[in-house]
Amino acid sequence: MEVARDLFMQEGYAAGSMSEIATRVGGSKGTLYNYFASKELLFAALMKQECDIEALEASTLAVSGMNIHGALTAIGLRFLDFILVQRVVDIHRLVIAECGRFPELGRTFFENGPRRGVAILGDWMAEQMAEGRLRSADTERAATHFMELCKSGLHQKMLWNIEPAPSAAAKAANVEIAVTIFMAAYGPLDAPAPS
Amino acid sequence: MEVARDLFMQEGYAAGSMSEIATRVGGSKGTLYNYFASKELLFAALMKQECDIEALEASTLAVSGMNIHGALTAIGLRFLDFILVQRVVDIHRLVIAECGRFPELGRTFFENGPRRGVAILGDWMAEQMAEGRLRSADTERAATHFMELCKSGLHQKMLWNIEPAPSAAAKAANVEIAVTIFMAAYGPLDAPAPS
DNA sequence: GTCTATAGAAGGATAGAC
DNA sequence: GTCTATCCTTCTATAGAC
Numbered sequence: 001m002e003v004a005r006d007l008f009m010q011e012g013y014a015a016g017s018m019s020e021i022a023t024r025v026g027g028s029k030g031t032l033y034n035y036f037a038s039k040e041l042l043f044a045a046l047m048k049q050e051c052d053i054e055a056l057e058a059s060t061l062a063v064s065g066m067n068i069h070g071a072l073t074a075i076g077l078r079f080l081d082f083i084l085v086q087r088v089v090d091i092h093r094l095v096i097a098e099c100g101r102f103p104e105l106g107r108t109f110f111e112n113g114p115r116r117g118v119a120i121l122g123d124w125m126a127e128q129m130a131e132g133r134l135r136s137a138d139t140e141r142a143a144t145h146f147m148e149l150c151k152s153g154l155h156q157k158m159l160w161n162i163e164p165a166p167s168a169a170a171k172a173a174n175v176e177i178a179v180t181i182f183m184a185a186y187g188p189l190d191a192p193a194p195s
Numbered sequence: 196m197e198v199a200r201d202l203f204m205q206e207g208y209a210a211g212s213m214s215e216i217a218t219r220v221g222g223s224k225g226t227l228y229n230y231f232a233s234k235e236l237l238f239a240a241l242m243k244q245e246c247d248i249e250a251l252e253a254s255t256l257a258v259s260g261m262n263i264h265g266a267l268t269a270i271g272l273r274f275l276d277f278i279l280v281q282r283v284v285d286i287h288r289l290v291i292a293e294c295g296r297f298p299e300l301g302r303t304f305f306e307n308g309p310r311r312g313v314a315i316l317g318d319w320m321a322e323q324m325a326e327g328r329l330r331s332a333d334t335e336r337a338a339t340h341f342m343e344l345c346k347s348g349l350h351q352k353m354l355w356n357i358e359p360a361p362s363a364a365a366k367a368a369n370v371e372i373a374v375t376i377f378m379a380a381y382g383p384l385d386a387p388a389p390s
Numbered sequence: 391g392t393c394t395a396t397a398g399a400a401g402g403a404t405a406g407a408c
Numbered sequence: 409g410t411c412t413a414t415c416c417t418t419c420t421a422t423a424g425a426c
Contacts, residue, residue, distance in 0.1 A: 012292065014209035017419060031392050033421065090295075097207065097292030099356040100285075106355035114351065141347070145376060148343040152336070156309065160301035161294040181340060184380040212401060226410050228403065 001046050009090040013043060013098050043098075047105060050091050055112035057082050061120050068133045068187075069179060075121065076150040076175035083151070084165050089158045096159075118143045134186050142186055149178035196241050204285040208238060208293050238293075242300060245286050250307035252277050256315050263328045263382075264374060270316065271345040271370035278346070279360050284353045291354075313338045330381050337381055344373035 003025045007016040018039055022029040036042035063071035082088065092109075099106030122139035125146075129136050152174050157163045166174075198220045202211040213234050217224045231237035258266035277283065287304075294301030317334035320341075324331050347369050352358045361369075 010295070012207070012209055012296070014207055015296075018421085019419075028393055029420085030394080030422080034391065037421095039420070093291055093295065096288055096354055100205070100288065101207070101210075103356055107357050110352070110355050110357050114348075118348075141372065144348050145344060148347060149340060152343060153309075153313075153339050157305070159291055160305050161298055162302055162305050177336065181380040185376040213403085214401070223411055224402085225404080225412075229409065232403095234402065 001042070001049060004042055005046050005050065008043065008046070009087075009094055013094070013101075018042075044102075047095070048108075051109050051112050054088075054091075054109065055116060058113050058117040059120065061124055063124070068128060069183065072146070072179045072182065073175055076146070076178055077171065079117075079147060079150055080154070080171045080175060084154055084158060084171065086158075086165055089155075089165075093159060118147070121146065132188055135188060137186060145185075146178065146182050149181055150175055152178065196237070196244060199237055200241050200245065203238065203241070204282075204289055208289070208296075213237075239297075242290070243303075246304050246307050249283075249286075249304065250311060253308050253312040254315065256319060258319070263323060264378065267341070267374045267377065268370055271341070271373055272366065274312075274342060274345055275349070275366045275370060279349055279353060279366065281353075281360055284350075284360075288354060313342070316341065327383055330383060332381060340380075341373065341377050344376055345370055347373065 004016075004021045007021055007024065010016070011020075018032060019029055021042075022032045025032070032042075036045065061075065063074055066074060083092075095105055095109050118140055121143040125134060125142050126139045128134040129139070134142070154166055154171070154174060158165065199211075199216045202216055202219065205211070206215075213227060214224055216237075217227045220227070227237075231240065256270065258269055261269060278287075290300055290304050313335055316338035320329060320337050321334045323329040324334070329337070349361055349366070349369060353360065
């Protein structure tokens with residue numbers, strides 16, 4: 001499955017062949033078909049595994065004992081460190097490429113990845129709003145906005161194969177400005193926006 | 196080329212065959228190869244055409260005589276009306292799917308689409324900043340932020356084949372909140388943020 | 391369980407008649 | 409310019425020996 005994943009990420013689902021997978025793995029096609037009844041089932045099993053990895057990553061949020069600014073910065077950095085890695089971008093590229101032919105692929109990844117992440121971040125923001133550290137607002141929308149601000153153009157540039165993974169400094173800069181913008185729009189009203 | 200575009204959008208580049216294109220267009224494969232020397236050249240010609248369409252759309256900005264709030268709303272609505280259409284999303288899906296194998300594909304689309312759009316919007320924002328209607332800031336970043344806020348989660352949901360094109364009302368709602376957030380963060384300092 | 395061998399279909403591309 | 413026919417490769421999937 002690891003070999004198959006790499007091949008499909010490199011060549012795409014249609015262009016990646018079972019023969020090539022068998023060759024790369026050092027076995028024969030007959031044996032490969034003993035493990036997976038069809039190319040489609042191998043692909044489904046493979047993507048399910050990747051989806052679980054994504055779900056695990058989206059489920060964690062460790063920001064205890066930080067002020068709101070530091071917590072948002074930590075959340076943003078962790079988010080970018082996860083999605084701006086070549087392997088993850090390649091998986092997303094494969095999901096986007098094939099979700100037209102495998103409709104449940106996009107939905108499954110979305111539910112386990114972005115949607116879960118937004119829900120968890122939204123819940124955390126709801127707490128912050130209740131305690132007056134953030135302005136009252138739609139939590140899901142606020143969480144989505146924050147993530148989009150963090151990504152800014154970086155994710156698209158990788159997805160479109162224009163630039164490789166950005167440096168830690170570039171990511172940190174993006175998060176810093178994202179936090180500033182976010183707090184100006186969603187921060188408590190008694191704290192005026194900075195210049 | 197129209198037929199080929201539709202087939203590739205539906206099946207993907209690798210899975211869409213020259214035979215199928217010839218059949219759909221009502222001709223023969225031999226004739227098709229008289230017009231395009233190879234499948235790859237047909238694909239390149241086709242994507243170049245789509246790219247030009249995108250470039251044309253990204254080049255226009257008509258907001259004369261509006262206040263900043265109305266202008267941003269108009270810009271955001273026009274932007275969403277363009278990118279949240281199934282055909283455009285399908286093209287983007289194809290670009291993302293194939294830019295790993297055709298590196299210049301992603302770059303060409305990016306330069307003519309998003310980059311051009313950001314540059315034009317950034318220039319307009321520079322004027323607004325100079326006249327005190329927006330806070331002074333990095334114009335390219337501000338333009339990118341505004342577009343990301345307008346898209347919010349809508350574009351991804353279409354790209355991942357989770358939802359069809361949103362209604363006009365849904366787009367308008369997204370733009371309205373995007374303008375509010377944007378103005379809270381980038382609006383002039385003398386106008387306090389609304390509740 | 392793993393291999394070789396192969397069936398059966400489809401793909402890209404070309405040759406050559408008209 | 410357009411067609412039919414075909415070459416050669418490659419694909420998914422299976423059969424059957426060991």
